[in-house]
Amino acid sequence: MTPRRTYLMMLLDGPLQSWGGVAMDPLRPTLSFPTRSALAGLAASALGWTYWDGKRTTALQDAMDYAVREERTAEVILDYHTADLDRIGSQGWTRWGIEKRGGGTAASGTQILTKGYLAGGSFLVALGLADAAPVSVAELGEALRAPARPLFLGRKGCLPASPILIGEAVADSALGAATSWPTTNTGGSANGSTEHVFWYADGAGPTEGEPQRVWDRRDFASDRFGGERIVRRLRMALAAQVGDGGVAHEH
Numbered sequence: 001m002t003p004r005r006t007y008l009m010m011l012l013d014g015p016l017q018s019w020g021g022v023a024m025d026p027l028r029p030t031l032s033f034p035t036r037s038a039l040a041g042l043a044a045s046a047l048g049w050t051y052w053d054g055k056r057t058t059a060l061q062d063a064m065d066y067a068v069r070e071e072r073t074a075e076v077i078l079d080y081h082t083a084d085l086d087r088i089g090s091q092g093w094t095r096w097g098i099e100k101r102g103g104g105t106a107a108s109g110t111q112i113l114t115k116g117y118l119a120g121g122s123f124l125v126a127l128g129l130a131d132a133a134p135v136s137v138a139e140l141g142e143a144l145r146a147p148a149r150p151l152f153l154g155r156k157g158c159l160p161a162s163p164i165l166i167g168e169a170v171a172d173s174a175l176g177a178a179t180s181w182p183t184t185n186t187g188g189s190a191n192g193s194t195e196h197v198f199w200y201a202d203g204a205g206p207t208e209g210e211p212q213r214v215w216d217r218r219d220f221a222s223d224r225f226g227g228e229r230i231v232r233r234l235r236m237a238l239a240a241q242v243g244d245g246g247v248a249h250e251h
Contacts, residue, residue: 006170022215028115037217037218040220051223064128067198075121077117082110083110145163174204183196215228
């Protein structure tokens with residue numbers, strides 16, 4: 001019998017979100033749901049970790065067990081922009097202040113990018129941690145309630161519209177927690193349907209879910225992505241009541 005686990009219930013809601021897919025310069029697409037690496041980065045920011053904590057962040061990412069429920073369907077928009085780096089010079093703003101850019105073709109000339117964003121979307125995330133995680137669920141929950149650093153929905157320009165942590169659920173699985181949590185969208189589920197779209201790891205839910213291959217594991221120490229996994233997408237109704245697969249505790 002699968003042991004029941006505490007899941008942090010997170011609401012990712014904001015004007016814009018961007019959950020990076022495979023980038024092929026100058027195209028930077030977004031996936032349609034929050035990725036594992038992005039959630040790990042968000043959690044690390046809440047905990048006050050930095051780039052020098054890359055090994056811990058990678059360990060946290062690998063310990064994550066999560067499922068996503070679409071609360072409000074987003075519209076995909078594209079942001080086309082250019083930057084004349086020769087005119088700007090070699091100094092650039094980063095989250096650590098002003099730094100000098102390195103070499104390479106991306107350090108000079110006119111850079112053109114097309115970035116994808118999800119506009120007007122809202123997602124519920126049920127996030128649990130394996131015992132091997134470098135922090136406990138309770139410690140991560142406290143960090144999300146009072147983040148040490150600003151939190152973003154993917155890119156730094158995507159600010160959340162409300163506090164991210166909305167409660168906890170005890171369930172047999174992340175998908176069970178996500179299906180049993182009451183809808184946060186008072187206007188009904190996405191597109192006015194009584195059903196919601198869910199994303200969950202292959203093997204962690206119904207096999208009839210549509211498989212999607214993603215590359216969302218990041219080695220935060222080397223700042224490289226590697227490895228692939230299958231995520232399944234399935235539209236289904238919520239559990240009849242809280243308690244079917246999870247016991248919710250709102251904060």
